[in-house]
Amino acid sequence: MADDSQQILPEVRLVKPGETHRLCRCGHSPDMPNCTSNCAHSxxxxxxxxxxxxxxxxxRSxxxxxxxxxxxxxxxxxxxxxRRFFRVR
Structure with missing residues (x-):
């Protein structure tokens, strides 16, 4: 486990009707949580x-x-x- 300074926190994303989001389910995307257009598992x-x-x-999810x-x-x-979802400063 990385220390708190290296911890990758989740992204809070506001989504709205009319939008389309392609999200990664396999964990191999270089741009997490977004997925590449050629992935069959998105x-x-x-x-x-x-x-x-x-x-x-x-x-890790x-x-x-x-x-x-x-x-x-x-x-x-x-x-x-x-506290797991926020970095305390």
């Missing part, structure tokens, strides 16, 4: 409502393209779970 997302997505950039907190050690409480 997720094509066309949102029906405006929402914010928490997208994995570390390739078991639920790609979505972040599941795998970039951080296990958390014991609710406050620790939330």
């Amino acid at each position: 997720l094509i997302l066309r949102p029906e409502r405006e929402q914010r997505l928490l997208l994995c950039r570390c390739n 078991a639920n790609l393209p979505y972040c599941d907190g795998s970039h951080s050690p296990p958390a014991t409480g609710l406050a620790d779970r939330w």
Whole structure:
């Protein structure tokens, strides 16, 4: 596990109706969480409502393209779970 200065945090992306997003599900994209156009495993997302997505950039999530907190050690409480997604300065 990398220390906090090297930790790759998830991307919070606002998606809106009418947009199309090609997201990586295999973890091989050089531009995580976006996917290349020639990948057969990509997720094509066309949102029906405006929402914010928490997208994995570390390739450790078991639920790609979505972040599941795998970039951080296990958390014991609710406050620790939330800290996994934000860098404290």
